[in-house]
Amino acid sequence: MSGKPRTASRLIPLYHQVYLHLKDMIAAWPEHAATPLPSEPKIAARFGVSRVTVRATLAQLEKEGMVRRVHGVGTFPIRPDIAERTNIQGQLESLISFEDATTVQNIACHASTAPTASAAMALGPEPCLKVVRLRSYREQPVSFTIISVPAAFAHLISLPPEGNAPLIRTLERHGIVATSAEQVLTAIAAPDEAAHHLAVAPGTPLIAMRRLMLDHERVPILHQESLYVPDRFEYRMTLSRTNIGGIAKWTPTG
Numbered sequence: 001m002s003g004k005p006r007t008a009s010r011l012i013p014l015y016h017q018v019y020l021h022l023k024d025m026i027a028a029w030p031e032h033a034a035t036p037l038p039s040e041p042k043i044a045a046r047f048g049v050s051r052v053t054v055r056a057t058l059a060q061l062e063k064e065g066m067v068r069r070v071h072g073v074g075t076f077p078i079r080p081d082i083a084e085r086t087n088i089q090g091q092l093e094s095l096i097s098f099e100d101a102t103t104v105q106n107i108a109c110h111a112s113t114a115p116t117a118s119a120a121m122a123l124g125p126e127p128c129l130k131v132v133r134l135r136s137y138r139e140q141p142v143s144f145t146i147i148s149v150p151a152a153f154a155h156l157i158s159l160p161p162e163g164n165a166p167l168i169r170t171l172e173r174h175g176i177v178a179t180s181a182e183q184v185l186t187a188i189a190a191p192d193e194a195a196h197h198l199a200v201a202p203g204t205p206l207i208a209m210r211r212l213m214l215d216h217e218r219v220p221i222l223h224q225e226s227l228y229v230p231d232r233f234e235y236r237m238t239l240s241r242t243n244i245g246g247i248a249k250w251t252p253t254g
Contacts, residue, residue: 015053016204018043022057023231026066026077036074037067064140102142102164107197108132109159112151119148119223122212129154131161134197137232144194145226153221168213168222176221178213185209194227205230 025037038046043054058075061067068076112127114120119128129149135142147167149157156174161167168178188208195202207228213221239250 014047014049015057016201018047018049018053019057019060020231021047022061023066026061029077036070036076039074102135102137104164105134105136106131106160107134109161111154111159115148115223116146116225118210118225119146122210122223123148123150123220126151129157131157131167140232141198141229142232143226143228144197145224148223150220171221177215178221179216180214180218182212182214183209184211188227190227198227198229200229 022037022043029037037043040051040054040058044051047054058067058069062069062075066078068078070076108131110130113130115123115125115128115130119130128151131147131149133145133147135145149167149171153171153174153176156176157167157170161170171177186208187205190198190200190202190204190206192202194206195204198206200206207230209224209226209228211224211226213223215221242249242251
């Protein structure tokens with residue numbers, strides 16, 4: 001394995017590159033090995049960073065349950081079970097099930113406010129209901145989300161929203177039902193507020209998922225933008241081939 005971080009991108013802070021590299025090292029560690037990871041001075045020398053940076057990185061890994069630090073002995077990796085990684089699938093019902101399996105903290109609720117730039121493109125510039133949520137899985141933050149609901153439906157949602165339930169469920173109880181969704185996946189640099197709540201450095205690359213839900217007449221009823229830390233999240237979708245011969249065409253399966 002190379003002694004340099006796996007990417008030299010200036011968009012990724014150096015300490016985070018070290019963090020990702022150490023996670024790769026832990027994942028490849030022999031399952032029953034009783035030997036510790038390289039010492040702090042060796043890791044610092046390998047990556048050209050200070051021991052303070054290495055110590056902070058190892059502390060973060062320990063907090064996440066990926067290493068066990070024994071004073072005077074060393075740092076021992078704990079191999080993560082791949083089944084424990086938080087993931088969601090591409091279908092709408094699976095996305096909602098993911099929300100059911102997590103806990104939520106309502107960070108902010110605004111009854112009538114200007115939409116974000118991405119929400120305005122989907123809903124228009126009129127004031128809307130905006131709810132900011134932090135979702136966690138086993139006490140680890142997974143997603144930072146801004147949900148925007150058009151003013152026409154905002155009165156149906158009490159503030160603060162009820163418990164852990166996805167807001168789309170609240171709308172459904174009032175007869176406002178989403179029958180389709182348009183979704184885009186991209187990557188952005190972590191804004192300050194999202195970085196703070198997700199416990200990453202500002203500017204850290206995040207996965208951004210923007211979702212617009214529509215009713216049977218294709219009227220927008222909810223816009224959601226969720227930001228995910230790549231190390232804590234994976235997106236899965238099952239595809240099936242819908243033609244034989246010629247250029248293959250693949251479509252999501254339900």
